[in-house]
Amino acid sequence: MTASRPYANALELLRAAKLRPTRQRLALARLLFEKGDHHVTAEQLHGEAQAAAVPVSLATVYNTLHQFVDAGLLREVAVNPGRSYFDTNTADHHHFFFEETGKLMDIPSDRINVTNLPEPPQGAIHRVDVTIRVGKAKA
Amino acid sequence: MTASRPYANALELLRAAKLRPTRQRLALARLLFEKGDHHVTAEQLHGEAQAAAVPVSLATVYNTLHQFVDAGLLREVAVNPGRSYFDTNTADHHHFFFEETGKLMDIPSDRINVTNLPEPPQGAIHRVDVTIRVGKAKA
DNA sequence: CTCTATGATTAGAATGATTCTAATTTAAGC
């Protein structure tokens, strides 16, 4: 009953993704998936790893984040030009983006009504992102 | 009757924005606003200027783009981590983003129905962006 | 029209995020 996610532990998660369970990947997977859903930058995750005394290079953090995205374990969020956010919530959902703090907050997809979506002139819809940008109060 | 926009020519537009009508700003304003609405990167606009034999540095292109954003003449679109798009359409609208080509296409805001927007826990909504990401056909 | 002050432009350096390279280390399977 400790398993609230499909993959209770980092090891199974890596196995299912066909990624070798190395020391670094295990540690990063724990940092990412043993907390609730959240949003991190590569730099932040690297900082967390160092704080947890996990020796891992920034290059490996980037490699791992991209591998996790490719495996469908993470999703990349483009909200700020010049910095990528990685999102542990891979369910269909939307975001508040707080411009002052640079923080993201999830909005469950059934909490917003997006209807009457136009068809693209070519290709297929891969994702629909709604970003609500929030600035300082008093518009 | 050549004026389909509020500012028919670049000079008036710069005056209204309280920006000195320098050679470079005039040329960039023409490249941006004398065509229909479109989306450009700084690098692209710099290339267009050079093709039009307008001597302007990349630094000035960036300066000018940001001044135009601040003046409300342009809008910055964050859709691709690592590169900013500037949008001459400042009306409330949404986008298709074609992942293969990196191109944006406008969707008028009344063409999509976004309702039941949640209130942010703090601050005020500054903008609501809907981005429809389009990948290669055959999902 | 000329002068001056302020603002704008510029080349090139600096920055910050991300990616790459090539060398070293590690994990997997025997």
Add this chain to the structure above:
DNA sequence: GCTTAAATTAGAATCATTCTAATCATAGAG
């Protein structure tokens, strides 16, 4: 325990963007 392929790493390289500080141009005054 070996061998081999994959992973990690430090550091260099790259790319977009911003900064610096020097030069140039515009606007307004005289």
